[in-house]
């Protein structure tokens with residue numbers, strides 16, 4: 001890691017630039033307080049660029065990011081003027097795959113009773129992390145289509161699971177549990193319906209888990225996990241699962257926090273450039289209104305600071321966000337009236 005930390009900022013589309021602007025202010029305040037030197041470079045990637053010249057991620061850009069940056073702060077990608085679903089995939093999924101960001105860490109923490117959608121549930125009952133595998137599964141687009149558009153069409157997307165890929169995400173989850181009070185790790189798969197690929201997950205989970213005798217293991221099929229996450233979320237601390245199930249479970253988790261705008265994420269490859277982004281998308285209907293919730297993006301900055309080995313700065317950002325609620329500065333997403341900028345002002349001042 002460099003002494004000066006080099007950060008690429010990709011605000012992207014829709015509400016991406018609005019929330020990222022607030023996250024950058026918070027990042028600058030935390031860096032100043034903790035004497036971190038940061039060099040930020042904003043990249044013009046997204047819809048405007050694509051509509052101008054048809055390119056998504058220019059060739060050479062991935063290598064430049066890999067070799068010259070420590071972290072990427074990402075807003076959101078997606079624009080109603082671009083119908084082709086490959087557009088967003090080519091930017092976000094290319095970054096995840098080509099930078100080999102195999103851990104998608106998605107913490108789920110409910111910060112206030114007014115954010116909690118469940119009855120008979122205290123905010124403190126909702127506090128777990130999802131380790132989503134981020135480089136395999138059906139996301140790699142291995143497959144094809146035969147006789148497209150006919151009554152005899154055959155469409156195939158393979159579910160790719162490699163021993164190395166499964167092992168490294170499962171190990172990351174156990175490492176996290178071991179360094180966070182030996183909390184329980186829950187692995188979710190669908191081995192009852194997908195016996196080949198998901199039996200690999202079961203075997204790896206047992207084998208890797210044996211290296212962590214102090215960490216309790218639990219296995220649940222993913223449908224049962226979804227049920228228990230709503231009925232009794234307090235029992236979960238670390239959840240590890242594949243790319244597709246992790247995508248779905250982390251949206252459920254975002255709902256338990258108050259909404260998709262509350263949820264941060266880190267796309268990690270320890271020791272290498274990693275990418276930090278709110279879980280939400282570009283939400284074009286909210287763009288330009290000044291009411292998008294920047295908390296997910298600001299909390300992603302905390303995850304970034306931890307990756308940059310500035311844990312106290314990360315703690316400060318999280319503590320500053322927590323102070324929004326006693327101050328009654330609730331985002332519109334959870335029924336409040338605080339604007340994007342008002343939330344950014346408050347958190348920047350509190351850091």
Ligand code: IPM
Nearest residue numbers: 088089092093247250279281
């Ligand atoms: C997410 C998103 C992406 C995903 C989409 C935009 C491809 O839903 O980050 O959760 O499925 O990973």
Ligand code: MN
Nearest residue numbers: 247248251279
């Ligand atoms: Mn998603």
